[in-house]
Amino acid sequence: MMNHISKELIGSAAAFFKVLGDETRMKILCTIADSEVCVNDIAEAVDMTKSAVSHQLKLLKDDDLVKSRREGKNIFYSLDDQHVMDILDIAFVHITHKNHAADCTCSCCHDAHN
Numbered sequence: 001m002m003n004h005i006s007k008e009l010i011g012s013a014a015a016f017f018k019v020l021g022d023e024t025r026m027k028i029l030c031t032i033a034d035s036e037v038c039v040n041d042i043a044e045a046v047d048m049t050k051s052a053v054s055h056q057l058k059l060l061k062d063d064d065l066v067k068s069r070r071e072g073k074n075i076f077y078s079l080d081d082q083h084v085m086d087i088l089d090i091a092f093v094h095i096t097h098k099n100h101a102a103d104c105t106c107s108c109c110h111d112a113h114n
Contacts, residue, residue: 019063020087024048025056029065033085036069036076 019025027046031037037045043053057077060066067080079085 016063019059019065022056024052025060026088028053028056028060029079029084029088032066032077032079033088036078038074038076040074042077 020029024046028042031042031045039050039053039057042057043050046053048056057066057068061068061077064080065084066077069076069078
């Protein structure tokens with residue numbers, strides 16, 4: 001199946017993962033993973049200025065990873081769709097399984113490395 005993917009789609013996927021490849025943006029995505037959060041609360045959660053967070057949110061929004069909703073003077077951000085959370089979940093499962101398997105001597109992990 002992967003042999004039939006166009007160069008353009010591969011390029012778009014690479015750009016998508018480049019956006020995800022920033023630790024600050026990952027922290028922001030995790031902060032808004034379960035609910036809508038206003039920029040002030042995101043800034044507090046990731047220990048950054050509102051301006052810096054707004055810049056990162058714009059990048060995430062430009063790549064359709066987050067969406068926003070205005071309520072009065074506040075703008076609330078959330079994940080654009082479930083696919084974003086699915087990708088994050090898969091990444092975290094992969095990393096924790098890999099780390100577990102490296103230190104584990106159980107048969108399932110040991111067999112996977114041999």
